[in-house]
Amino acid sequence: MRVTVKLFATFRDGRFKVEEMELPEGTSVLGVIQPLNIKPEELAICLRNGKDAKEDTVLNDGDTLALFPPVGGG
Amino acid sequence: MKLEGRYDRNKKTLSDEDQLKLSNSCVAIVGCGGLGGYIAEQLARIGVGKLVLYDGDRFEVSNLNRQIMATELNIGQWKVEAAQERLRSVNSEVQVDVVRGWFEEKKAPxxxxxxxxxxxxxxxxxxxxMLERVCHQMELPLVYASIAGWFGQLGVSLPGDLSVSRLYGHGEKGVESTWGNPAFTPAVLASLSVAETVKLLVGRTPSLRHAWLQVDLLSMEFERFEIQ
Incomplete structure (x- = not known):
């Protein structure tokens, strides 16, 4: 299945902005972030097709995943 | 000091009625660092009648790169008191109250x-x-913003929305701890916060309710996401 992964803010550093990935059926959010060296605790916001998703959310063909690091400064 | 023409350039962005609403409004700014300093500066200049500034820190040398209220002469001074002095010279028509301490839930009401x-x-x-929880308990609108490096986020949370808890409730320490905060990011995010604040104060509809703006000053992309 094909999933579009969008990275935001510092997640783009050394990685990419948007990439279409070919993934095995049943891949979860964790299965996407682990190969990208993003730890679950580094993930502040995770949207699948615009709605909140969790690490164990299983992805479907055609999904778009948007991943954001925590931005907390003032 | 009442100065004729002080708000001339607010027209016609703001009507006389809007200007009056601002002068009768009171805004609390919780945190008087990078974001809070610029927010206070702009709200005073545009003519919000009363500001309440919260911060429990004194200025340090490392604040000089971005905090508008920090100068070489006030290192060591309470941030809120330095801000109060500056704002008095900018717009003495504005009443500025200060709290030398951190925002505490039990004292909030x-x-x-x-x-x-x-x-x-x-x-x-x-x-x-915590601040969002208190605001909702008190039926107060909240305009939130956060920054890290080239990046920022902002939005509006009205009572019952829980937008802040959705966006900031997960994840470890923010990436600002490694990416720092350069001069331009707080200035941009503070300005965007003030625009939403002014809309709410004059009775216009805010643009970022149930949504947040993801600001990327490295790629110059401003993207809006719905909070569903």
Missing amino acids: DRLRDVDLVCDALDSRDSRV
Whole structure:
């Protein structure tokens, strides 16, 4: 299945902005972030097709995943 | 000091009625660092009648790169007191009250009694979530913003929305701990916060309710995401 992964803010550093990935059926959010060296605790916001998703959310063909690091400064 | 023409350039962005509404408004700015300093500066210049500034820190040398209220002459001074002095010279028509301390949930009902709106200019994720909870309990609108490096986020949370807790309730310490905060990011995010604040104060519809703006000054992309 094909999933579009969008990275935001510092997640783009050394990685990419948007990439279409070919993934095995049943891949979860964790299965996407682990190969990208993003730890679950580094993930502040995770949207699948615009709605909140969790690490164990299983992805479907055609999904778009948007991943954001925590931005907390003032 | 009452100066003729002080608000001439607010027209016609703001009507006379809007200007009057601002002068009768009170905004609490929680955190008086990078974001809070610029927010206070702009709200005073545009003519919000009363500001309440919260911060428990004194200025340090490392604040000079971005905090508008910090100067070489006031290192060591309470941030809120330095801000109060500066704002007095900018617009003495504005009443500026200060709290030399951190925002405390139990003291909030008393301190926020006369406040119409709260601006979140805090620097930790947990305290942002707490501030939203307090604002909702007190039926106060909240405009929140956060920054890290080239990046920022902002939005509006009205009572019951829980937008801040959705955005800031997960994840570890913010990436600002490694990426720092350069001069331009707080200035941009503070300006965007003030635009939303002014809309709420004059009775216009805010643009970022149930949504947040993801600001990327490295790629110059401003993207809006819905909070569903």
